[in-house]
Amino acid sequence: MRSLFLALLDRENPRGHPLLAALLYAWCPAAARWWLAGADPVLAYDPVWSALTDRAQGLTLFDVLKSHGLENLKDAVKTYIAEVEVFRRLHPALTAPETLPFFPGRLTPENQFNLTDPVRTKFGGDWKNLFRYVRTWVFTLEDWQRKLEVDAGSVIFEAVRLALPARAMRKNIYLPAWRWREKEKDREALGLLGDGEHVDQLLLSVVRSASPVGAAWLDTPEMYTLDGARGLLDIADVRLGKDAGQDLATRLGKLAETGPWPPLPALRRAPQCNDCGFRALCLNGSGRLTPQALAFETLAVSSTQITLEI
Ligand code: SF4
Numbered sequence: 001m002r003s004l005f006l007a008l009l010d011r012e013n014p015r016g017h018p019l020l021a022a023l024l025y026a027w028c029p030a031a032a033r034w035w036l037a038g039a040d041p042v043l044a045y046d047p048v049w050s051a052l053t054d055r056a057q058g059l060t061l062f063d064v065l066k067s068h069g070l071e072n073l074k075d076a077v078k079t080y081i082a083e084v085e086v087f088r089r090l091h092p093a094l095t096a097p098e099t100l101p102f103f104p105g106r107l108t109p110e111n112q113f114n115l116t117d118p119v120r121t122k123f124g125g126d127w128k129n130l131f132r133y134v135r136t137w138v139f140t141l142e143d144w145q146r147k148l149e150v151d152a153g154s155v156i157f158e159a160v161r162l163a164l165p166a167r168a169m170r171k172n173i174y175l176p177a178w179r180w181r182e183k184e185k186d187r188e189a190l191g192l193l194g195d196g197e198h199v200d201q202l203l204l205s206v207v208r209s210a211s212p213v214g215a216a217w218l219d220t221p222e223m224y225t226l227d228g229a230r231g232l233l234d235i236a237d238v239r240l241g242k243d244a245g246q247d248l249a250t251r252l253g254k255l256a257e258t259g260p261w262p263p264l265p266a267l268r269r270a271p272q273c274n275d276c277g278f279r280a281l282c283l284n285g286s287g288r289l290t291p292q293a294l295a296f297e298t299l300a301v302s303s304t305q306i307t308l309e310i
Contacts, residue, residue, distance in 0.1 A: 001027055001195055002049050004203070005041045005277045007175045018253030019166035019206065020173045025256035026202045026248075027272075030293060033261030034278040037299055041277020045124025048193070048228035051136035052178060056159045061137050068122040073130075080131065081138050088139075096143070096230045098135065136228060143231035148180060148189055148224070156181040160190070162210040167246040174213065178226070181218060188221040192236070195272050199225045202252070204238045205245025263293045 004023060007013055013020055016036060025032040035041070054064050065071055084098040091097040123129040145152050160179040163172040178191040192199045192207060208223065223236040240248065265272050266282045266289055273279055282293040 001200070001203075001272075002043070002046055002193060002275070003176050005043055007173060008035055008041055008277070009043075010174050013173045014171070016257075017166070017171065017173050018256070019164060019249055021256035022249040022252035023200070023203055023206070025252045025261075026200055028263070028265050028276070029256075029259070029261040030263035030266070030282055030296060031276065031278050032256040033259065033296065033299060034281050036256065039278060039281060042280065043277050044275065045126075045129060046275075047123065047129040047132035048136045048140070051133045052141070053159060055137055055141060056157055056178070061134065070122075070130075077134055080134060084135065084139060095232065096135075096139070098139070099230060140228060140231040144191070144224075144226060144233045145180070147233045150180055150182055150187075150189070154182065154184065156183070161213040162207060163213055164206050164210045167250065175207070175210070177207070179212070179221065183218065186218045188218045190221040190223045191226045191233070192224070193226045193228050195275075196227055196229065199236065201238070201240050202245060202248055204236050205240035205242065206249060208236075208238055208245075209242055259299060260297050261299070262296045263289060266293065 004027060007020060008024070015038070021032050021036060024035055031041075061077070062071070062074055065073060065077065083104070087098055087103055094100070097103060123133060141157065142152065145155065145157075157178070157180050160177050162175045162177050164175055165172055178193070180189045180191070182188070190207070192203070194200075204223070204225075211217070223238070224233050225236050226233055263282050264270075265276075273283065276282075282290060284290055
């Protein structure tokens with residue numbers, strides 16, 4: 001969950017804050033353990049988050065390509081966009097058909113040649129990330145806005161830093177998210193990117209009481225979960241009331257302190273481990289659980305281990 005990992009790296013969020021520890025423990029007990037033991041998550045490049053960040057800053061796609069030294073890819077990117085548009089018209093019943101294996105659009109080997117370094121440094125070393133970045137910018141955001149029924153010409157799309165209240169503490173924690181504002185309609189929508197289309201219920205419950213840092217809500221915001229891979233957007237189905245959410249957070253915060261911290265997602269080979277910032281601590285290069293991940297009854301992890309594994 002990108003937003004949660006970014007919250008861990010936000011130096012205004014104290015390590016060990018019970019609410020953040022509880023949110024992390026709910027997502028994965030082992031992740032809470034690594035963080036409490038002093039490890040910082042190591043985040044891989046995320047083309048979806050990166051494209052949304054750049055677009056929310058008011059940049060244009062081709063300005064970004066130019067700033068990355070990829071201006072000679074402009075025609076190839078235009079061709080890719082045109083191919084996706086055609087493919088979508090051919091398959092109107094499918095969601096994001098360009099993500100399916102039979103989509104023919106690809107960057108030619110000639111375009112890839114000599115562009116290895118910019119892609120390695122700016123797009124996480126993977127050509128597919130360039131396509132994911134462009135697709136998010138051009139199509140995914142438009143898919144979401146169509147479902148929101150906002151006027152793309154007048155709506156403001158921006159990054160928002162949320163202050164999440166913790167019942168037991170005066171100190172809020174901060175979490176990044178996305179929002180759309182339609183000033184003329186006093187309408188506001190808050191979007192949370194999940195693991196696929198799933199956002200943890202505890203997080204949804206706490207975010208419901210959150211306020212934005214800076215510009216206040218125009219009105220009570222609508223809350224949505226976003227799937228960056230397929231362009232899905234759904235009304236957040238919050239199944240924990242505010243008080244129940246805070247009760248649960250208090251209890252999970254205590255568990256995060258005392259453990260145990262089993263690496264449950266790794267044990268069931270859950271996809272969330274693929275994007276986890278603590279993956280190197282739980283799984284070795286062959287995908288086997290590390291001895292320290294299996295010693296999940298103890299919090300103490302030497303800094304040597306953390307440094308070596310990361
Ligand atoms: S790699 Fe998997 S088990 Fe380990 S902390 Fe991350 S999500 Fe949890």
